[in-house]
Amino acid sequence: AQSVTQLDSQVPVFEEAPVELRCNYSSSVSVYLFWYVQYPNQGLQLLLKYLSGSTLVESINGFEAEFNKSQTSFHLRKPSVHISDTAEYFCAVSDPLGSGGYQKVTFGTGTKLQVIP
Amino acid sequence: DAGVTQSPTHLIKTRGQQVTLRCSPKSGHDTVSWYQQALGQGPQFIFQYYEEEERQRGNFPDRFSGHQFPNYSSELNVNALLLGDSALYLCASSSQVERRNTEAFFGQGTRLTVV
Numbered sequence: 001a002q003s004v005t006q007l008d009s010q011v012p013v014f015e016e017a018p019v020e021l022r023c024n025y026s027s028s029v030s031v032y033l034f035w036y037v038q039y040p041n042q043g044l045q046l047l048l049k050y051l052s053g054s055t056l057v058e059s060i061n062g063f064e065a066e067f068n069k070s071q072t073s074f075h076l077r078k079p080s081v082h083i084s085d086t087a088e089y090f091c092a093v094s095d096p097l098g099s100g101g102y103q104k105v106t107f108g109t110g111t112k113l114q115v116i117p
Numbered sequence: 118d119a120g121v122t123q124s125p126t127h128l129i130k131t132r133g134q135q136v137t138l139r140c141s142p143k144s145g146h147d148t149v150s151w152y153q154q155a156l157g158q159g160p161q162f163i164f165q166y167y168e169e170e171e172r173q174r175g176n177f178p179d180r181f182s183g184h185q186f187p188n189y190s191s192e193l194n195v196n197a198l199l200l201g202d203s204a205l206y207l208c209a210s211s212s213q214v215e216r217r218n219t220e221a222f223f224g225q226g227t228r229l230t231v232v
Contacts, residue, residue, distance in 0.1 A: 004159075036223075043121075043207055044160070044223040090159055104150060104173055105209070105221055107159035 002027045002093050004108035012114045013081055021076040021111045023065075023091030033074040034092040034105065035065055044090065050074065061085075086115045119144070121210050121224035129230045130198050138193040138227045142210030148172075149191040150221065151183060152207040160207055166191050167213055195229075203231045 005024045013019045025031065032051050036044040048059040055067040065076045074091060091108040122141045130136050142149050148167045152160035162175035166185035180196045189210075195202055205228050209221040 034220075041228075043225040044209075046220055046222075049220060104162040104165060104175065105160075106162065107152075109159045110157075 002031070002095060002106045004091050004093050004106055006091055006108035006111050008111050009109070010112045010114065012116055014116050015083055016080045018079050019077065019081050019085075019113065021089050021091075021113065023074045023076065023108060025072050025074065025091070025093045027072075027093060027095065029095055032094045033065075033067060034094070035059075035063070035074070035076050036090045036092060036107075038088045038090065038110075040087075047076075047089070081113070081115050083115050083117060085113060088112045121208055121222050123206075123208050123224035123227050125227060126225065127228045127230075129232060132198055132200060132231055134198050135194065135196045136198060136229060138195075138206050138208075138229070139190065140193070140208030140210075140224060141190045142208075143222045146210035146212045146222070147189050148211045148213050149185060149189065150209045150211070151191070151193045152209065153177070154205040154207055154226070156204070163193070198231045200231050203229060205229075 003026045007022055034049045035047040037047045038044050048057045050057050050067045058064045063078045065074050067074055088110045090110045092105045094105045121143050124139045150165040151163040153163055154160040163177050163181055164174040164183055165172050169185045182194045185191045205226040207226045208224045211221050
């Protein structure tokens with residue numbers, strides 16, 4: 001069974017400061033890893049994903065995450081946050097080798113990022 | 118491209134009633150998954166439909182059932198509603214053909230309140 005742990009439920013950070021949102025996962029097989037962002041009263045939007053290849057993946061709005069297999073982590077970072085980054089961030093894992101194609105996504109409990117002006 | 122659309126956006130039901138939520142997948146997608154997101158929690162997988170059949174199911178009781186139509190749209194039905202069923206219900210679509218494209222596109226969700 002897969003699981004995702006996001007240890008920080010809330011992370012306050014000042015505008016233009018760097019931030020790291022932590023994510024650890026457990027899985028007995030190889031995984032695909034995702035970060036989703038959820039703004040208030042909205043659905044989930046994919047921020048970035050790791051499927052294979054380079055362990056460092058980037059989003060178009062300055063976020064990046066690094067897949068670390070030995071530490072089973074996929075932490076999300078941004079060197080300088082903006083007010084508009086205030087949202088809840090979910091780390092998620094999916095098993096690419098299951099039968100039937102696309103598999104279910106297992107989510108963490110989320111981290112609320114609050115950017116302080 | 119309209120993306121994933123869900124209806125209704127909000128719904129209030131009474132305990133014991135039944136509810137049906139609807140989802141239209143993103144154009145070109147043939148697989149629909151449903152998730153329940155309780156307040157302050159991450160989304161929990163309910164089930165996945167492909168080729169009009171339930172392919173996988175999470176840890177939800179039989180009160181939760183679904184259907185997929187030939188046009189790939191889907192319904193989630195919940196019978197005998199409990200207060201604990203109050204949540205945001207999210208639909209996600211994906212494609213079985215493009216197996217390397219494992220990104221799930223989510224709708225805006227249906228906020229169900231059981232009173």
